[in-house]
Amino acid sequence: MAKRKTKRTTNPEHPRLPVLKTYKMFVGGKFPRTESGRHYTPRVKGRGLGNFCLASRKDLRNAVVAARAAQASWAERSAYNRSQILYRIAEMLEGRRGQLIDELEIQGATEGQAASEVDQSIERVVYYAGWCDKYQQVFSSVNPVASPHFNFSVLEPTGVVFHVASENRPLLGLLSLVLPILAGGNTVVCLASSTRPISAITLSECLATSDVPAGVVNVLTGQLAELSAHFAGHREINAIALDRPPRSKNSIAQSIRETAADSLKRVHVYNLNWARGENQNPYLIRDFCEVKTVWHPVEQISSSGPGY
Amino acid sequence: MAQRAKRFTERSIKGEAKRQGLRMVLNMIDLTTLEGSDTPGKIQQLCHKARHLHDNVPDLPHVAAVCVYPNFVSLAKRELAGTDIKIASVATAFPSGQTSLELKLTEVEQAVDAGADEIDMVISRGRFLSGDFDYVFDEIAAVKQTCGTARLKVILETGELGNLDNVRHASDLAMEAGADFIKTSTGKIKPAATLPVTLVMLLAIRDYHRRTGRQVGMKPAGGISQSKLALHYLVMVQETLGPAWLDNQWFRFGASSLANDVLKQIIKQQTGYYPAADDVSRD
Numbered sequence A: 001m002a003k004r005k006t007k008r009t010t011n012p013e014h015p016r017l018p019v020l021k022t023y024k025m026f027v028g029g030k031f032p033r034t035e036s037g038r039h040y041t042p043r044v045k046g047r048g049l050g051n052f053c054l055a056s057r058k059d060l061r062n063a064v065v066a067a068r069a070a071q072a073s074w075a076e077r078s079a080y081n082r083s084q085i086l087y088r089i090a091e092m093l094e095g096r097r098g099q100l101i102d103e104l105e106i107q108g109a110t111e112g113q114a115a116s117e118v119d120q121s122i123e124r125v126v127y128y129a130g131w132c133d134k135y136q137q138v139f140s141s142v143n144p145v146a147s148p149h150f151n152f153s154v155l156e157p158t159g160v161v162f163h164v165a166s167e168n169r170p171l172l173g174l175l176s177l178v179l180p181i182l183a184g185g186n187t188v189v190c191l192a193s194s195t196r197p198i199s200a201i202t203l204s205e206c207l208a209t210s211d212v213p214a215g216v217v218n219v220l221t222g223q224l225a226e227l228s229a230h231f232a233g234h235r236e237i238n239a240i241a242l243d244r245p246p247r248s249k250n251s252i253a254q255s256i257r258e259t260a261a262d263s264l265k266r267v268h269v270y271n272l273n274w275a276r277g278e279n280q281n282p283y284l285i286r287d288f289c290e291v292k293t294v295w296h297p298v299e300q301i302s303s304s305g306p307g308y
Numbered sequence B: 001m002a003q004r005a006k007r008f009t010e011r012s013i014k015g016e017a018k019r020q021g022l023r024m025v026l027n028m029i030d031l032t033t034l035e036g037s038d039t040p041g042k043i044q045q046l047c048h049k050a051r052h053l054h055d056n057v058p059d060l061p062h063v064a065a066v067c068v069y070p071n072f073v074s075l076a077k078r079e080l081a082g083t084d085i086k087i088a089s090v091a092t093a094f095p096s097g098q099t100s101l102e103l104k105l106t107e108v109e110q111a112v113d114a115g116a117d118e119i120d121m122v123i124s125r126g127r128f129l130s131g132d133f134d135y136v137f138d139e140i141a142a143v144k145q146t147c148g149t150a151r152l153k154v155i156l157e158t159g160e161l162g163n164l165d166n167v168r169h170a171s172d173l174a175m176e177a178g179a180d181f182i183k184t185s186t187g188k189i190k191p192a193a194t195l196p197v198t199l200v201m202l203l204a205i206r207d208y209h210r211r212t213g214r215q216v217g218m219k220p221a222g223g224i225s226q227s228k229l230a231l232h233y234l235v236m237v238q239e240t241l242g243p244a245w246l247d248n249q250w251f252r253f254g255a256s257s258l259a260n261d262v263l264k265q266i267i268k269q270q271t272g273y274y275p276a277a278d279d280v281s282r283d
Helices: A057-076 A077-093 A097-106 A111-129 A137-138 A171-182 A196-207 A224-233 A252-261 A282-288 B001-008 B016-025 B040-051 B070-079 B101-114 B126-130 B133-147 B164-176 B195-212 B228-238 B258-271
Strands: A149-157 A160-164 A189-190 A217-219 A237-242 A266-270 A289-297 A298-301 A304-305 B029-032 B067-070 B086-091 B117-122 B153-154 B182-185 B218-219 B253-255
Touching: A057 A149, A057 A160, A057 A189, A057 A224, A057 B001, A057 B040, A077 A097, A077 A111, A077 A171, A077 A196, A097 A111, A097 A196, A097 B182, A137 A149, A137 A160, A137 A282, A160 A171, A171 A189, A171 A196, A171 A237, A171 A282, A171 B001, A189 A224, A189 B070, A224 A252, A237 A252, A237 B070, A237 B117, A252 A266, A282 A289, B001 B228, B016 B029, B016 B228, B016 B258, B029 B040, B029 B258, B040 B067, B040 B070, B067 B070, B086 B101, B101 B117, B101 B133, B117 B133, B126 B133, B126 B164, B133 B153, B133 B164, B153 B218, B164 B182, B164 B195, B182 B195, B195 B228, B228 B258
Parallel strands: A160 A189, A160 A237, A189 A217, A237 A266, B029 B067, B029 B253, B067 B086, B086 B117, B117 B153, B153 B182, B182 B218
Antiparallel strands: A149 A289
């Protein structure tokens, strides 16, 4: 692992041997190693970041099992409670601000860029925490129909979402999609940035201590090319959020779309600059919701006209 | 025992061996519903599932038996007419076993008369734990006699026996009293079936077979819901008792959700994609 900036040394004559961290994944509220036993070592400017789990398709399957098990109860929580839980993530991130900045610098950002990314990330959590109990009012509707019925359209979560996180914005990019996915009542399996995976793991540690129920967020580290056919085909996954620039030559998005079509998955491909304020918006919540329309007969319960 | 049992979980079973193993597991399942909330509709659904595990997957074996409460035996018998799926019925005041011997025998008699092919009885754990082994032995022998041609499975409820020595003793006692099968658990209390407990019982079966020449079956029940775990059990049977027991005449899984997990694994092997919960029928 790359060396952190040390703030103070207790005894300069006898420097401590630093305790190195084993980077593990985050699945079902626990921190397992990959079942495959494989690792890889991403490098930034020639310097190794550490050994990270190289997730296998079985790790993917286990994460989906955890996400599916957690989905119904996450969606059933009151919107207000989801909001509180998301806000708690911001509290946890705030306490780790220094560590998050250090780690972004180790992964290649300048001090200024790192601080700005962490601050924006924390603010983004608060932003989506606020939206949890509001998007339903904005996007739902009462529809005019030509018969004595109430006709409502309301949003329901899509289900289990697989999220391929941004390669270049390891913290802000990951949160910018995970948060709207969670706000809408979905659970998520994230594939962290393969070249800069440290921040996703530290974020997992924040999530594990922030009242987010086990399995609601799961974080894998590994290679997109190895896993893409498996998550695209996995029938228990209901939607895919692919945070990748569209490339004409390498058509991984295209092959994911084709495989995903077999199981009627939603596939959203994003190529947004997450640092820009306009790219945090409630429409991202709607991307991972389905519209349910219900008809309800209007009953005559008073003499003066239709009513409740 | 725990260490020996753990080693069975470290075998790698892939490809064709896994395919055959999964089909064998399906064929050994006693598809079970033993809930206070069971209704005739639930039993019909279970029987339909036993016959049609998944119509889109060709050449699937069917399960070994369905396992229900005595009052649903005649219904299950009608639903499964014309198939060779067995009807197993729990009896003897399942799951606690706390009633008089007369009532237990009457219950067994009714279940057998209604058409049960197999009877799953529970032993009197209270008597066993207070050292009244003669009572437990006589009770099993009496039930065996009442069963007639129906095969008798004796549930030891190992989770209540306290330790492996008691499990071994209860296994020996049940086999000497005439059990055709010994079974770990009712599924109503935790822990239910575990690998070490099942291993102790398999060893008891092996020793009994060597001593008397009579083959006794084994049925772990409760808590086995993953295909992988079920395959570990098969490995353990193979390595403890040998291939003679790898048949649904001599080995069964008591389970409700295992069948769906095995089906999903088989579908995964055939299509290459992990199926969703909605791709198989509800339990």
